[in-house]
Amino acid sequence: MAMRLCPSFVNPLVASNLCFRTSRPICKFSICSHMVDSNKSRKLVLAVKEKLEKEHRNLPVGKNGRDDEDMIFWFLKDRKFSVEDAVSKLTKAIKWRQEFGVSELSEEDVKDVAQTGKAYVHDCLDVNNRPVLVVVGSKHFPEAQDPAEDEKLCIFLVEKALSKLPTGQEQILGIVDLRGFGTENADLRYLTFLFDVFYYYYPKRLAEVLFVEAPFVFKPIWQLVKPMLKSYASLTKFCSADSVRKEYFTDETVPISFRD
Structure with missing residues (x-):
């Protein structure tokens, strides 16, 4: 069995064995879709994006915001590509992230x-x-x-x-x-x-x-x-x-x- 390698992270949150790190991917919806073709998935992502902009303009934008297409696509997959259901669940998730202060959390x-x-x-x-x-x-x-x-x-x-x-x-x-x-x-x-x-x-x-x-x-x-x-x-x-x-x-x- 091949050895899996990743980085040592020297702080109290992790163990002390040493490994090398694998970088995080940038996974776009056109690559990751396994359930609908890329053209349809693109249209669905845009439909969710436009609906969020129209109905929830107060939500933040940017990474993990209402215009984050990777996040939109992930929630579309979770909701079986239902635009209405994805919008509903995404709205709740983005509001929660904002209220919890997820992006501001640090090791300190x-x-x-x-x-x-x-x-x-x-x-x-x-x-x-x-x-x-x-x-x-x-x-x-x-x-x-x-x-x-x-x-x-x-x-x-x-x-x-x-x-x-x-x-x-x-x-x-x-x-x-x-x-x-x-x-x-x-x-x-x-x-x-x-x-x-x-x-x-x-x-x-x-x-x-x-x-x-x-x-x-x-x-x-x-x-x-x-x-x-x-x-x-x-x-x-x-x-x-x-x-x-x-x-x-x-x-x-x-x-x-x-x-x-």
Whole structure:
């Protein structure tokens, strides 16, 4: 199996193994469309763009704004190329990004909460060439930690993972490490936030979510959350740490916490 290489990023958000970086692609709708031909997709993108300009002129423009054609195309794909549905979901997403201040988030903003080690973007891609977002459940303490800071860290890391997408790749891998997870780590409010984030604001960006070594106490939590996820529940997989090592990484690229 070929080794996947990417850069070392020396800060508290990531592990310390060294790799080389793959640059982020500039993926235009005329190249990425797999469901409609390029001429039709172009017309649909323009139709959404014009409708947003006409009906939502107060929305920001530029990258991730109402005139961002890459973003428009992605939401069109998510809404099965329905202009009306894409406009509705895009409007909500762009407003949320503006209100949350997504584009202004920096490492400095999340430095303190990142130092807990509860979540990070792994240095290296997995064997399927996907950026990897790791969550460590045993380090999340909802009673003692500020939920607003947790949300900022989440969005910062999602944006960071997406910025590492290599050419031809559109999705990321999520790993939820549940080793050592206890009832004090359970947080239904935060899980609901995560669901909203990936359903409404980053649709179809998650390729798969691995629940690693889930303990017995996690099972009732999952039974509560699963109905909320609807079709997204099919993206989840319960597995062992050994499976993560052998199926998703090489010896050189596996996260430090999953090494033998």
